[in-house]
Amino acid sequence: MAELKTGYKGKTIYNSTFTILEFLGGGGQGNVYRVECNGKQMALKWYHKSTVDKMKNPQEFYENLKANIKKGAPTKNFLWPEELSNWIDGSFGYIMPLRPKGYEELTRFLLWDPKTRRMKASFANITARCNAAINIIEGFRALHNDGYSYQDLNNGNFFIDPQNGDVLICDNDNVSERGVNFGIAGKQRYMAPEVVLGGAPDKRSDRFSLAVILFRMLFIEHPLEGKYSTPPCMTPELEKKFYGSDPVFVLDPEDDRNAANNQLNTNTLRFWKIYPEYIRDLFIESFGKKSVQPPYDRVIEMTWLDAFVKLRSETVPCPHCGKETFITPKYSVSCMYCGGQLTCTESIKFKRFELPSFGGAKLYEGMTGETDGDFHKVIGEVVRNKKDPSKHALRNLTNDTWSVKLPDNTVKTVDPNGIMPINKGFVLTIGRNEGTVE
Known part of the structure; x- marks a missing residue:
C-alpha cells in the first residue's frame, strides 16, 4: 500500500x-x-x-x-x-502521540531563511537553549538506563519549544536493546565513526551522536565539516572517510587539517570563544582522536548534564541591556552583547554545583544535592538589593522553611518567599543539603 x-x-x-x-x-x-x-x-x-x-x-x-x-x-x-x-x-x-503546537523540529534551528534573514527557528534566550540541551541529555540517559540504544539518530528526532526549551523525542521506532542492529541506515553526519564503518550501534555510539547534536545546538554548523572534509564533489568513499575512517574536529588543537574557516564555519568561529572553557573542553574531548578512533572513548551523559546545568546557572540577565549573558563566580566579565561589566564576588557552593551571587541567577532543586534531582524545578532566585546593587540575597521560592547558620553559629530561618542575604560564611540548609557562601 x-x-x-x-x-x-x-x-x-x-x-x-x-x-x-x-x-x-x-x-x-x-x-x-x-x-x-x-x-x-x-x-x-x-x-x-x-x-x-x-x-x-x-x-x-x-x-x-x-x-x-x-x-x-x-x-x-x-x-x-x-x-x-x-x-x-x-x-x-x-x-x-501527536506533536503539540509550539514545538519546532531541531532542523529549523539550524537553517537560515534568506527571506527573513533569520534562522527558521530560534531559542528565546540562552536559558531555553540550555534547558533543551539538558532535556535531550536526560532523555538519552533515561533511554540507556532502560537498556535501549538508537539505530538512527539525527536532528529530526527532536521537537523543541523555543520559548522554554522543552523537548519531545520522536522516531522511537528505531530504538532497540543494546547490541541489536536492524539495519536501519541513519545519516552518516550523525553516526559514530565505528557505525559508519559497519559496527553495531550501542550506547557508546549514541554518545557520539549526542555530542554532535549538542554542538549543533550551540554552534549550528557540523563539528567535522571544515576545509578538509568539504570537497567540491562528495562521493560515498569520501563520506565514509570524513565521517568514519579519518574524521577530524574543526577545532582540534592537535590537528588543523580540517580547521574551521570563515567561509564554512562562520557561526562556530563566532560563538566558540563566547562559551566557557569547560564547555569547549568537552567538545574537544568528544571529537578528539580518542573519541573518533579506537578506543572510542566518549563523554558520558552525566558529565554533559553537569556542564549544562552549570552553564545555565551562570546565565543571567545583564543589568545594563537586559539580555542574557554569562557570569563567572568571583570574576568580572563583560556582557557578550553590550560590553557592560558584570562582577560576581560571592557564590553559594553546594556539594556538586555552585550558584553565582548575581541578580537573576536561579537555583534548581537538583543543584543542591550530590545525587540526581529535579533540574527543572526552580526553588530559589538571586535578587539584587535595590539600595545597594553590589549586595544580593537568595529568595526562597519553595513552600518549605530553610535555615541559615551565621558565622557566630546563630541560626535564622528563611520562610517561603523570604530572603537570605548572601554573605560570606553563611551556611544555608535546604532539606538535607547544605550550601556555603564563599
Whole structure:
C-alpha cells in the first residue's frame, strides 16, 4: 500500500481501530498521518514497502516495536509508540502521540531563511537553549538506563519549544536493546565513526551522536565539516572517510587539517570563544582522536548534564541591556552583547554545583544535592538589593522553611518567599543539603 487515503480504516494488533484524517508529511522511511484512534487524535507512521524490504529482518523489527510498546516510554518526553498496526500488503505502521503546537523540529534551528534573514527557528534566550540541551541529555540517559540504544539518530528526532526549551523525542521506532542492529541506515553526519564503518550501534555510539547534536545546538554548523572534509564533489568513499575512517574536529588543537574557516564555519568561529572553557573542553574531548578512533572513548551523559546545568546557572540577565549573558563566580566579565561589566564576588557552593551571587541567577532543586534531582524545578532566585546593587540575597521560592547558620553559629530561618542575604560564611540548609557562601 503506497499511500493511505483519508477515511481509510485499519486495525491494530490490540484490536483498536484507526481512521486516517489527513496526511502530515513524508520522509525516507515512510509517511506520517493524523489519525483518530480510541477517541483521540494521534499520529501514524506508515512505512514505505521499500523501507520494509531493505530491513535485515522486518519481522524482528516489528516484534521489537511490539516489545517497546509493552515496556513503555522511558520518560514523558518521548513520543513513544502506543499502537502497532496489522501487516497490510507487506507493510505496517505504528501510532504515537501527536506533536503539540509550539514545538519546532531541531532542523529549523539550524537553517537560515534568506527571506527573513533569520534562522527558521530560534531559542528565546540562552536559558531555553540550555534547558533543551539538558532535556535531550536526560532523555538519552533515561533511554540507556532502560537498556535501549538508537539505530538512527539525527536532528529530526527532536521537537523543541523555543520559548522554554522543552523537548519531545520522536522516531522511537528505531530504538532497540543494546547490541541489536536492524539495519536501519541513519545519516552518516550523525553516526559514530565505528557505525559508519559497519559496527553495531550501542550506547557508546549514541554518545557520539549526542555530542554532535549538542554542538549543533550551540554552534549550528557540523563539528567535522571544515576545509578538509568539504570537497567540491562528495562521493560515498569520501563520506565514509570524513565521517568514519579519518574524521577530524574543526577545532582540534592537535590537528588543523580540517580547521574551521570563515567561509564554512562562520557561526562556530563566532560563538566558540563566547562559551566557557569547560564547555569547549568537552567538545574537544568528544571529537578528539580518542573519541573518533579506537578506543572510542566518549563523554558520558552525566558529565554533559553537569556542564549544562552549570552553564545555565551562570546565565543571567545583564543589568545594563537586559539580555542574557554569562557570569563567572568571583570574576568580572563583560556582557557578550553590550560590553557592560558584570562582577560576581560571592557564590553559594553546594556539594556538586555552585550558584553565582548575581541578580537573576536561579537555583534548581537538583543543584543542591550530590545525587540526581529535579533540574527543572526552580526553588530559589538571586535578587539584587535595590539600595545597594553590589549586595544580593537568595529568595526562597519553595513552600518549605530553610535555615541559615551565621558565622557566630546563630541560626535564622528563611520562610517561603523570604530572603537570605548572601554573605560570606553563611551556611544555608535546604532539606538535607547544605550550601556555603564563599
